[in-house]
Amino acid sequence: MKTKLKYFLPVAVVCIALFALKSDINVTPDADNAGLKLPAGFGALKVAETGARARHLIVTAQGDIYVKLARPNKDGKAILVLHENADGKALLIGGFANYGGTGIYIKDGYLYASSNTEVFRYKLDAQNKVIDQDHPEKIITGLKMGREHETKSIVLDNAGNIYVNVGAYSNSCQEHDRQLGSMGIKGCPILDSAGGIWQFKANKPNQTYGEGVRYATGLRNVVGLDWNQQDNQLFVMQHGRDQLHDIFPDMFTVKQSAELPAECMYALKKGDNAGWPYMYYDQIQHKKIMAPEYGGDGKKEAAGNFIDPAAAYPGHLAPNGLLFYTGNMFPEKYKNGAFIAFHGSWNRAPEPQAGYFVVFQPFKNGKPYGDWEVFADNFAGSPQKAESGRADHRPCGLAQGPDGSLYVSDDSKGTIYRIIYKK
Amino acid sequence: MKKLLAAVILLPASLCVFAQTKPKTAAIKPGIPASIARGKVVYTKNCLSCHFVDGGGVPNMNPPLVKTSYVLGDKTKLIKVVLNGFAQNVEIDGETYSNNMAPHNFLSDQEIADVLTYVRNSFGNKASAVKAAEVKVVRAANKK
DSSP states (O other): OHHHHHHHHHHHHHHHHHHHHGGGGGOOOOTTGGGOBOOTTEEEEEEEEOOSOEEEEEEOTTSEEEEEESSOOTTSOSEEEEEEOTTSOEEEEEEEOSOOOSOEEEETTEEEEEOSSOEEEEEBOTTSOBSOTTOOEEEEOOOOOOSSSOOOOEEEOSSSEEEEEEOOSSSSOBSSTTOTTOOBOTTOGGGGTSSEEEEEETTOTTBOGGGSEEEEEOOSOEEEEEEETTTTEEEEEEOOOOOHHHHOTTTOOHHHHHHOSOEEEEEEOTTEEOOTTTEEEETTTTEEEEOGGGTOOSSSBOOSOOOOOSEEEOTTOOEEEEEEOOOSSSOGGGTTOEEEEEOOOSTTTTSOOOOOEEEEEOEETTEEOSOOEEEEBOTTSSHHHHHHTOOSOOEEEEEEOTTSOEEEEETTTOEEEEEEEOO | OHHHHHHHHSOHHHHHHHHHHOTTSOOOOOSHHHHHHHHHHHHHHHTHHHHOTTSOOBTTTBOOOSSOHHHHSOHHHHHHHHHHOBOOOOEETTEEOOOOBOOOTTSOHHHHHHHHHHHHTSTTOOOOOOOHHHHHHHHHHHHO
């Protein structure tokens, strides 16, 4: 009896633990799958309507959702705290932080969040609750913010470093931004303090550029980024340049300008240069092309030691979220692959706009493998709304729940979506 | 160009004379409807890619041209936006817009007048026409 009990107890504990993890058993998709079009076997529900510019988000093991807002809401809060009920619907239970921004991430007992110039962190308790909402540690300060590409996205590695995107405050480093025929500034000075990814220590207060490392350069603007645990490597999604036709109408047709250049996924190593503003990647020719501002004509290949993208997607779709799926809920093919939230285009007019969906990029052995596919579509509400650019919802952030659900934020109306696999 | 401007300001009778002196140039018809029609062409080529076919712009990036005080208000200010571009942080109905607008001073006085007349009478807007002579005055003062 004693021996039996000895074996029974751990089994019971494991069972209870498993049951606890299965607490989302009552989560059912909305009757209309929250308006989304999904592959067979998947369903979706609207977890919450925040009514705010919901940028990136993170979900804790305890079912709390932290959502970073682009601007403080009417109560002056720019991080929302929601808690999920057993049915998957979440209630707003709190809010803090008076700074708008995009980045939010949890690592090793801290919640990290960014404004458009600084990064803060908050100590978490054992339940992943922020201990002191009003007194975060300021980790990084004085980051460059221009009028364009001002948001800062963040992610941490497994060695105590934090990576921050500093977007270039320019389209293509022209002498006169976005002006017809204006040429590029030689030795683009923006790259000194923007147009790249900077690495800082995750635990050191008040770091400025001098204490950081320009980890990778030549990246016009990155919003979606994630740490690939298989490769132990940073992956980022670049927003490619705009307006090839508007600026160089003799070299690029309206249609070419709508399709080019690619939105690129890069697997970064320290010291990499992705080539902005001197080149762009043409996903149709599969070539790195010299930018017209720097002597290119749409055909001449780029000269310089620039890395190739890991994968390339159609122009202007605006990848705002990247997440490597490590959960167990979805079928095997999704494991370690990448989900990408495409916010949707504007720079395709007068051609139809595109995007406003979440894409799945299969991976094998830590590298993109095979064609990408649209995973969750119709955030726009209808094909017409997508084509006109007047989308109802625009996917922005991605997060993985403790049970392997995929969460998607919408920074237009503030809807939080959860996508589940039903078998 | 000066002849062209005179033709617009003077009445149709003088257009006949104008047409005789410069037979290859299409005569510019006076009146708001004609200006709006020409303005739509200018808009499609130079403005639509950012401000969109419905004038609604792009959230956070390119401001809307729908019933805003910029579009309906002071014409001099509006003409200057086209001539000099726009790179200021402004709030319209609580929204801000971050993309820089490049100067469009390569457009002629007539083209600017037409496109602004089109914008001020499209997308639900209703406001007086902008005349090439007004653009000319603003452009001249702008250079000083």
